[in-house]
Amino acid sequence: MTFDFTVQAGFNFVKSFGDHFNIPVFKNELKIPAHMGEGHIKTVDIAPGFKFVLHHYTLKEEFHLKRRSPAEGSDLISIVFNSNELPAGSAADRETVVEFLKKNGASIQVASTAISTETIFPANVEIYFAVIGIKRQLLADILRADQANGPLETILHGDSLFFYHEKM
Numbered sequence: 680m681t682f683d684f685t686v687q688a689g690f691n692f693v694k695s696f697g698d699h700f701n702i703p704v705f706k707n708e709l710k711i712p713a714h715m716g717e718g719h720i721k722t723v724d725i726a727p728g729f730k731f732v733l734h735h736y737t738l739k740e741e742f743h744l745k746r747r748s749p750a751e752g753s754d755l756i757s758i759v760f761n762s763n764e765l766p767a768g769s770a771a772d773r774e775t776v777v778e779f780l781k782k783n784g785a786s787i788q789v790a791s792t793a794i795s796t797e798t799i800f801p802a803n804v805e806i807y808f809a810v811i812g813i814k815r816q817l818l819a820d821i822l823r824a825d826q827a828n829g830p831l832e833t834i835l836h837g838d839s840l841f842f843y844h845e846k847m
Contacts, residue, residue: 681743686792728814742800758811
């Protein structure tokens, strides 16, 4: 089972997932139907430019979740908790992340949503992770980090794409 999506202005993961698999969405939540497995996916709109998506399910088939790069740049940042996501680009980047996950297990991943990624969930395994989608300027305002440098500078003010992992 595969779900491809592209994050862009106005994107709603739950609605898009529901449309793709013909699952009804009620109050920004969908229940995984019994023929696919069990569980739910829920979106909470916290503020304009700030969303929280909770995934909690067990699927009967292996599940490939593929985020595609948008045609235009994006100022949206994704923060994924308990990530098994891999960058879809260079093999070296993929190997680095695979080795990190083997050694450390769960992580917090902070990335540009303009990067294509792929997550593969095995069948019959409980999946539980959360994603925060937040606009770059809003994150900078919340953090009030006037003197950012290194990765934080890249995340808040840089022009380059980024994909960081940190052990939880």
